[in-house]
Amino acid sequence: MLRLPTPSDSDPVSPPARIAPALTPGRVRLLISACLLGEHVRYDGQHKYDPFLVETLGRFVEWVRVCPEVDCGMPTPRPSMHLVGDPHSPRLVSRLGVDLTARMQRFAEAQVERYAGLGLCGYVCKKDSPSSGMARVKVYDEEGKGALRNGVGIFTRTFMERYPLIPVEEEGRLHDPELRERFIERVFCVRRWLDLLQGGMHRGRLVDFHADHKYLVLSHGRAGYAALGQLVAAAKQHRPADLYRAYHEGFMAALAQPATRKKITDVLQHMLGYFKRELSKDEKSEMLETAEAYRRSLVPLIVPVTLLKHYVRKYEVAYLQRQVFLSPYPAELMLRNHV
Numbered sequence: 001m002l003r004l005p006t007p008s009d010s011d012p013v014s015p016p017a018r019i020a021p022a023l024t025p026g027r028v029r030l031l032i033s034a035c036l037l038g039e040h041v042r043y044d045g046q047h048k049y050d051p052f053l054v055e056t057l058g059r060f061v062e063w064v065r066v067c068p069e070v071d072c073g074m075p076t077p078r079p080s081m082h083l084v085g086d087p088h089s090p091r092l093v094s095r096l097g098v099d100l101t102a103r104m105q106r107f108a109e110a111q112v113e114r115y116a117g118l119g120l121c122g123y124v125c126k127k128d129s130p131s132s133g134m135a136r137v138k139v140y141d142e143e144g145k146g147a148l149r150n151g152v153g154i155f156t157r158t159f160m161e162r163y164p165l166i167p168v169e170e171e172g173r174l175h176d177p178e179l180r181e182r183f184i185e186r187v188f189c190v191r192r193w194l195d196l197l198q199g200g201m202h203r204g205r206l207v208d209f210h211a212d213h214k215y216l217v218l219s220h221g222r223a224g225y226a227a228l229g230q231l232v233a234a235a236k237q238h239r240p241a242d243l244y245r246a247y248h249e250g251f252m253a254a255l256a257q258p259a260t261r262k263k264i265t266d267v268l269q270h271m272l273g274y275f276k277r278e279l280s281k282d283e284k285s286e287m288l289e290t291a292e293a294y295r296r297s298l299v300p301l302i303v304p305v306t307l308l309k310h311y312v313r314k315y316e317v318a319y320l321q322r323q324v325f326l327s328p329y330p331a332e333l334m335l336r337n338h339v
Helices: 050-057 101-113 154-162 178-197 203-212 214-218 222-233 241-253 261-275 281-295 302-315
Strands: 030-032 061-066 081-084 091-094 118-127 137-140 148-153 168-170
Touching: 030 178, 050 061, 091 101, 101 154, 118 154, 118 178, 154 168, 178 203, 178 241, 203 214, 203 222, 203 241, 214 222, 214 241, 214 261, 222 241, 261 281, 261 302, 281 302
Parallel strands: 030 061, 030 118, 081 137, 118 168
Antiparallel strands: 081 091, 137 148
């Protein structure tokens, strides 16, 4: 786990290497609310340890911990806080009536800048927190009453505004299997994108990256798939920096669209088309029936994907062997095992 120096304990003359150690290619680095790791940093001195994040996902990622309230100098335990006023620009007020908005905002703006160049692939934040919540955080009226769930924690809002292409999710929503899979899929895609950038902005390498992710992008919708395909086809018309910037934005926007069972079934059928000569009539029927069973929520996605991967290995179909769709993240996470 990586601890970054905070404004209260950092040395302004320290070299950047102290803040952003060299990345290991392929290593997924995620920002996380410290209480989810089991740190006793909440207002009541407790934690919110999350077993999946620490014990399962933690085997494949490097955590960068943050607790905006403690890291900006607040004690533990401390009076609880809440958001007040305009949901788009709320004030952070303690239970005792102390306005802590400026203090938190200064910390947030300074701290998120420290993440630049760190290679973050995502951020898991604490739901409902007035500093860290991603959505539906309670915002009270000026009299401290009439709370509406339409706010965003001050630190997390600052982070998302600074890094709009980095996936952000709350630990509560990650209990939903589909939301969990969607988030982790994007996180690993970000890591592959960062690895691509480390090799330099060459048009040919971007074409290869697009080819590798072709069916993964298609599983999220034809619109994003078509837009990225057109961009890559016209690659020579763009300067490399502009091409990469446009592709990155389009790539993350495409992945943000839900990958429905119908879309994924269409992808399975497309990939089956590579075996027109190799598979027998019964084998093709079995594959189609398995894909249809998945579409109807009778079996998990891992069933048709495992069968398809068997044929890919058996017949050594090179183009499919490179498809990220078949293995977008470590199989040990078992994200495709739910119905």
